[in-house]
Amino acid sequence: MLLDLARHAxxxxxxxxxxxxxxxxxxxxxxxxxxxxxxxxxxxxxxGRTRLLRPLKACPEFSYPCCAGxxxxxxxxxxxxxxxxxxxxxxxxxxxxxDRISVI
Numbered sequence: 001m002l003l004d005l006a007r008h009a010x011x012x013x014x015x016x017x018x019x020x021x022x023x024x025x026x027x028x029x030x031x032x033x034x035x036x037x038x039x040x041x042x043x044x045x046x047x048g049r050t051r052l053l054r055p056l057k058a059c060p061e062f063s064y065p066c067c068a069g070x071x072x073x074x075x076x077x078x079x080x081x082x083x084x085x086x087x088x089x090x091x092x093x094x095x096x097x098x099d100r101i102s103v104i
Contacts, residue, residue: 013042036103040101047066
């Protein structure tokens with residue numbers, strides 16, 4: 001199931017983008033030179049109900065809601081700071097009802 005998710009995600013990404021599992025059921029996308037609006041579109045394509053969640057949610061192995069925290073790297077940010085913001089977004093999305101993208 002994880003391999004299917006990875007193949008699906010990579011089908012929407014450019015060569016310079018990066019996608020990987022960072023733990024348990026958490027994944028990270030690094031989308032260089034991508035603004036927030038474009039990042040939202042990419043995540044909606046990858047995790048949108050019609051493309052991924054509907055078919056996979058029918059499978060017991062992938063019955064989890066999908067939450068995303070999206071942030072933009074700003075001048076002076078370290079990778080650690082940007083990661084911490086995105087992680088806060090994930091928890092906000094979970095708190096707000098899951099199956100959503102929280103932009104921070």
